Amino acid sequence: MSENPNPHWSARTLAAQALGRIDEATRAVVPPIHVTTTFIRDPDNQYRTGNIYGRPDNETVREAEAMIAALEGAPVAMVLGSGMSAATAVFLALAPGDHAIVPKVMYWALRNWIVTDAVQWGLKIDVVDTSDLDAVRAAIRPGETKLVWLETPANPLWTITDIRAVADIAHAAGARVAVDSTCATPLLTRPLEHGADIVMHAATKYLNGHSDVIAGALAAARDDAFWVRIKRVRSMLGQILGPLEAYLLIRGMRTVDLRVRAACANAMELALRLSNHAAVAEVLYPGLPTHPGHDIARRQMTGGFGGMLSIRVRGGEQAAIATAAKVQLWKRATSLGGVESLIEHRGSIEGPGSPCPMDLLRLSTGIEDVEDLYADLDQALRQA
Secondary structure (H helix, E strand, O other): OOOOOOOOOOOHHHHHHHHHOOOOOOOOOOOOOOOOOOOOOOOOOOOOOOOOOOOOOHHHHHHHHHHHHHOOOOOOEEEOOOOHHHHHHHHHHHOOOEEEEOOOOOOOHHHHHHHHHHHHHHOEEEEOOOOOOHHHHHOOOOOOOOEEEEOOEOOOOOOOOHHHHHHHHHHHOOEEEEOOEEEEEEEEHHHHOOOOOOOOOOOOOOOOOOOOOOOEEEOOOOOOHHHHHHHHHHHHHOOOOOOOHHHHHHHHHOOOHHHHHHHHHHHHHHHHHHOOOOOOOEEOOOOOOOOOOOOHHHOOOOOOOEEEEEEEOOOHHHHHHHHHOOOOOOEEEEOOOOOEEOOOOOOHHHHOOOOOOOOEEEEEEEOOOOOHHHHHHHHHHOOO
């Protein structure tokens, strides 16, 4: 593929043009799908193309990685088979006995893996409220803490953590900071610019945006020894992304700016309206001035506060479940970040030990007409 002709393009332009690269062999404006699993050696037994075997080497995968690196302002990026693959690869690159800090509010499946499998493997874990800087300072073990994992906004309460402040604390103690920025996307927050060392995306969500690809992504501030270990984990454990999925991820990222902006606008409008709804006890959305993390979100999010919000229903758990049962336009399904709007009673998914209140409904706002979205929620809340 030809090189990007203008590295000064905006993120919106870079995404829409898929970096502006043209396939030299065919002059196609859409990157081709490379499906081969193996490659020919040179006559002198070398691999001058850099391609040896399809598990670590695939040009379509590299195109997706180049787009993510450009969007995050990172020198390196990699894509993996799922968001869980991306996240666990970072923890598996640590050594048994290393200490890591993770947030109380975070993606529940990852939290469960960390406090069970990762601990059994030998990692030492502290679960803290990372929005509380004093709690982070108290949990840090200088020389022993190797990783501080953040998620902001954090699913499903949309807790905001000050990336820069935590990075300063962590770096002073010799620890790295990784940020799950799935719900912020590179369009709203670029964690590396706020001092993070690694940024992770469940690319299934907003980067792809069409609910038809399972993928994960990592980008890093440096191509260092730790990054090399993560790459080894991906290769040796087979946490790879297939070329067709990489192609579909590229396809999705070409419209990421338009989709994210539309979802943000819809979420903001719904948050404002639902804040005044008689059946809603509380709206959790960092774009609202009443949200405890609003001021920090304003500093580290540009162009919007995300397409995710949660509501707490006045009638409690049963009213929340009944509301989800009454919607017609919103889809009762897990996941988030697609063009269609989804609603979920998150407490039923997370179960015992979750910080998620049982009266909470998580809303992934899509790009539909906001009047239709609000009308559907309104009638469901009134009937519950």
